[in-house]
Amino acid sequence: MKILLLCLALVLASDAQLPLPNVLTQVSGPWKTLYISSNNLDKIGDNGPFRIYMRGINVDIPRLKMSFNFYVKVDGECVENSVGASIGRDNLIKGEYNGGNYFRIIDMTPNALIGYDVNVDSKGKITKVALLMGRGAHVNEEDIAKFKKLSREKGIPEENIIYLGDTDNCPNHE
Numbered sequence: 001m002k003i004l005l006l007c008l009a010l011v012l013a014s015d016a017q018l019p020l021p022n023v024l025t026q027v028s029g030p031w032k033t034l035y036i037s038s039n040n041l042d043k044i045g046d047n048g049p050f051r052i053y054m055r056g057i058n059v060d061i062p063r064l065k066m067s068f069n070f071y072v073k074v075d076g077e078c079v080e081n082s083v084g085a086s087i088g089r090d091n092l093i094k095g096e097y098n099g100g101n102y103f104r105i106i107d108m109t110p111n112a113l114i115g116y117d118v119n120v121d122s123k124g125k126i127t128k129v130a131l132l133m134g135r136g137a138h139v140n141e142e143d144i145a146k147f148k149k150l151s152r153e154k155g156i157p158e159e160n161i162i163y164l165g166d167t168d169n170c171p172n173h174e
Helices: 002-013 141-153
Strands: 032-038 053-060 065-074 077-087 093-096 100-109 112-120 126-134 161-163
Touching: 032 141, 065 093, 100 141, 112 141, 126 141, 141 161
Parallel strands: none
Antiparallel strands: 032 053, 032 126, 032 161, 053 065, 065 077, 077 093, 093 100, 100 112, 112 126
16 A cells, blocks of 8 residues: 555656746635546545535645635535645645545646646545636636646546536535
C-alpha cells in the first residue's frame, strides 16, 4: 500500500503545473461545481461521495492550509461538508475525505477553476475525479473544452462527464 501511495505521489508531482506561483492566492472565494467526471461513476453518481456541490474554497498561504466547503446529496437531501487540506510541494493539495485525496489545480481563470483529484479509499482503490468549477453559474466554452481534454488525458471517458448545474439546489452560502 505504501509503495502504491508513493507511486501515486510521484505521478501527481510530475503532472502539469500552473505557471503562476501565486495562483493559490486567487483561489479563495465562492465556487460552484458545474461539471464533474470520474473513472468510477459510482463515486459521482446520485448519492456518490464525490458528487460535490462546491460552495467555497479558503486558502491560508502562510500556514499552507486550505478548506473546501461543499454539499453532497444523501437521498436527495443536501448535507453540508467542510474538508481541510494541506498545501504541499508544487502546490499538491492533500486532504482526507472518503479516503486520501491528492488534488491539483490544473487551470484557473478569473471565472473558472479546473481541478484533478486522485482518491485512494480504505481498500486501496484509486478513483480519478476531474472538476470544473465556476465563480457563477456559467463558464465559457474554452474552459469546458479544457475540462473535457483533461478528462480524456486522465483516461476518463466523455460519457462519464456530468453537468451538475441542473441538479444543484443546495443552499448558496459559503
